[in-house]
Amino acid sequence: MLVIVTENVPPRLRGRLGLWLVEVRAGVYVGDVSRRVREMIWDNLEKGIEDGNAVMAWTSNNESGFDFMTLGTNRRIPVEMDGIKLVSFLPEGNQAA
Numbered sequence: 001m002l003v004i005v006t007e008n009v010p011p012r013l014r015g016r017l018g019l020w021l022v023e024v025r026a027g028v029y030v031g032d033v034s035r036r037v038r039e040m041i042w043d044n045l046e047k048g049i050e051d052g053n054a055v056m057a058w059t060s061n062n063e064s065g066f067d068f069m070t071l072g073t074n075r076r077i078p079v080e081m082d083g084i085k086l087v088s089f090l091p092e093g094n095q096a097a
Helices: 011-020 035-048
Strands: 002-007 022-025 028-031 053-059 066-072 076-081 084-089
Touching: 002 011, 002 035, 011 022, 011 028, 011 035, 035 053, 035 066, 066 076
Parallel strands: none
Antiparallel strands: 002 028, 002 053, 022 028, 053 066, 076 084
C-alpha cells in the first residue's frame, strides 16, 4: 500500500500522480505499486513539486510496518530514533526545506 499526501503542488503534478494512483480526496493518493514504480513516482514528485510539499508512506517490513519520506517545505520532519522513524515539529517560523 502506498499513500501520498500533497499540498500546493502544480495541477500537472496532480494529474501525473493520478495516472498511477487513485486520488481519494484532494491531494491524497493511494495505490498498491511495486518498489520500482514507487521510486519512479518519487522522482516525478521531486521534479515537479515547485513550492509545494508532500509526504509518501508505504508498507514496509520493519518494526512500525511502514516507512515514509517527506519533500518540500514543512514544519514536520522525519527523525530516526532507536531505529524507528518518527515525526518532529520545528518551532513556529522555522520550516525545513
